[in-house]
Amino acid sequence: MARIPQDIIERVRDSADIVDVVSQYVELKQRGANYFGLCPFHSEKTPSFSVAPAKQIYHCFGCNSGGNIFSFIMEYQKIPFPEAIKALADRYNILVEFEKGDGSSELFSALYDLHEIAVKLYQDNLFSPDGKDALNYLTQRGLTEDILKQFKVGFAHDTWDQLVLQCKGKGFTHSQILQSGLFTHSDKGTFDRFRSRIMFPVFHPSGKPIAFGGRIFNSDDPAKYLNSPETPLYRKSSVFYGLQASRDAIRKEGYAVLVEGYMDFLKLYQASIHPVVAVSGTAFTPSHATALSRITNKVVLLYDGDEAGGNAAIRAGWVLLKADLEPSIVRPPEGQDPDDWVGDAGKESVISAIELPQRYIDFHVEFNQGSELQGADRQQYIIALVREIKGIENGIIRNDMVRIISEKLMVDEQDLIRTMKSQRVNPVYNADPELPPSPEVLFSSRVDKAQIELLQLLVQDNDSVRKYVMEHISLELFQTPLLKRLAGYLLDENLAVESSAIIEYFQDKHERD
Numbered sequence: 001m002a003r004i005p006q007d008i009i010e011r012v013r014d015s016a017d018i019v020d021v022v023s024q025y026v027e028l029k030q031r032g033a034n035y036f037g038l039c040p041f042h043s044e045k046t047p048s049f050s051v052a053p054a055k056q057i058y059h060c061f062g063c064n065s066g067g068n069i070f071s072f073i074m075e076y077q078k079i080p081f082p083e084a085i086k087a088l089a090d091r092y093n094i095l096v097e098f099e100k101g102d103g104s105s106e107l108f109s110a111l112y113d114l115h116e117i118a119v120k121l122y123q124d125n126l127f128s129p130d131g132k133d134a135l136n137y138l139t140q141r142g143l144t145e146d147i148l149k150q151f152k153v154g155f156a157h158d159t160w161d162q163l164v165l166q167c168k169g170k171g172f173t174h175s176q177i178l179q180s181g182l183f184t185h186s187d188k189g190t191f192d193r194f195r196s197r198i199m200f201p202v203f204h205p206s207g208k209p210i211a212f213g214g215r216i217f218n219s220d221d222p223a224k225y226l227n228s229p230e231t232p233l234y235r236k237s238s239v240f241y242g243l244q245a246s247r248d249a250i251r252k253e254g255y256a257v258l259v260e261g262y263m264d265f266l267k268l269y270q271a272s273i274h275p276v277v278a279v280s281g282t283a284f285t286p287s288h289a290t291a292l293s294r295i296t297n298k299v300v301l302l303y304d305g306d307e308a309g310g311n312a313a314i315r316a317g318w319v320l321l322k323a324d325l326e327p328s329i330v331r332p333p334e335g336q337d338p339d340d341w342v343g344d345a346g347k348e349s350v351i352s353a354i355e356l357p358q359r360y361i362d363f364h365v366e367f368n369q370g371s372e373l374q375g376a377d378r379q380q381y382i383i384a385l386v387r388e389i390k391g392i393e394n395g396i397i398r399n400d401m402v403r404i405i406s407e408k409l410m411v412d413e414q415d416l417i418r419t420m421k422s423q424r425v426n427p428v429y430n431a432d433p434e435l436p437p438s439p440e441v442l443f444s445s446r447v448d449k450a451q452i453e454l455l456q457l458l459v460q461d462n463d464s465v466r467k468y469v470m471e472h473i474s475l476e477l478f479q480t481p482l483l484k485r486l487a488g489y490l491l492d493e494n495l496a497v498e499s500s501a502i503i504e505y506f507q508d509k510h511e512r513d
Helices: 006-015 018-022 069-077 081-091 104-126 129-140 145-150 162-167 174-179 243-253 262-270 286-293 307-321 338-345 347-355 360-367 375-390 395-409 413-422 446-457 463-472 481-490 499-503
Strands: 029-031 034-037 049-052 057-060 066-068 154-156 183-186 189-192 197-203 209-215 225-227 256-259 276-279 298-301 326-329
Touching (some): 006 081, 018 034, 066 069, 069 081, 104 162, 129 145, 129 154, 145 262, 174 183, 174 189, 256 262, 262 276, 262 338, 286 307, 307 326, 307 360, 326 360, 338 347, 395 413
Parallel strands (some): 256 276, 256 298, 298 326
Antiparallel strands (some): 034 049, 197 209, 209 225
């Protein structure tokens, strides 16, 4: 008889949040560390139903009903255990594959074990004589040994087989080794994926390591970061760096501070700015927004203080708005990133800015100099705004945005509404007049086809191929506007290259197709 594998049950338990789930059925109010509401299992007028997020359990002091998140769903929906697992898995986008002797439980267990071995090895390396240069680099960047140990930051030696040898003879199969994402394989053998890099482990919210980000520190390698590929454990489009440590603080403070880098996260967390998370090897996606919506409805975007950081914050803001979340903006001084800012200005300055963030739409207009645009540029900017707003399903948020833009840009509100109704949903705004929306995207010339083949090399799993291409081509090579935009994303070494993440940048249907 088919059954749900234990590793799937554990993933659901680790991913699901009892406050998030129970609050769909019970109006909860926080009192101290716990939440209280009227018990859904018996009639009462005074709340005696308690939910403890730290322990992920509930208990009613009136009828003595209690248990964990699974027992709550079973009792409330009157369904058996497997159906409760399936219901929660669907809610948290976890695929349930029933076990039929295929060894899936063994695979997940092995992948977790491999990552645990890697975490310990890399951390031991960092605090060994061979890791002295890497440790000096990190401490010179302002990180203490305490924070490095708390988040298990490590160092991968400049060798091809240190981790291979560490895992040898421990019972792992060749398939498990390859599926871990920790190694590369060729006809010459199996080798360590990460070499001569500072290693930032990425943890599941349960605290288990599932991936790594590796950063160079002593060379001019254009690929500054090398991130784990997608694996059965790791879906980077929905994973945050640091959430295992910051989730309770986010819920307590009522907001999350979103940063882009591992160093940004660590410097803020070290400065006692605890409700912070970082994206992990990819741009911010709707899946990220969904994950955040389970623990907060307010997100402060704290990206780099340059033009690229501003554009990334604008993209993330629209994603948040379309997920019914409230984005706001905090900007470091021009040219600085959050890591530099908290080091130079001190935590008090950063905390003060986070407590008084800029409204997202105000930043959008200011960053794009929307109030100063005239003629065709002004019209294009307004149309781009209302197209994005049209993609917001929440009518209250949508109407508020229209009203605010009407006031800021001095455009009649009804004219904006009429314009919005006539537009397609959310194409990507670009001030370049050479990039109008196209009803069909065709690539017929030999040059286009050759450039497409180059771009295909940039989404290869083979890191050495990607690195070689990045070193030998530039953005100026691409003339077709859409290919040039795609090349711009793929040549950014900080972004993910998996198709699901790339598609997020192209919100026009024809461009996606």
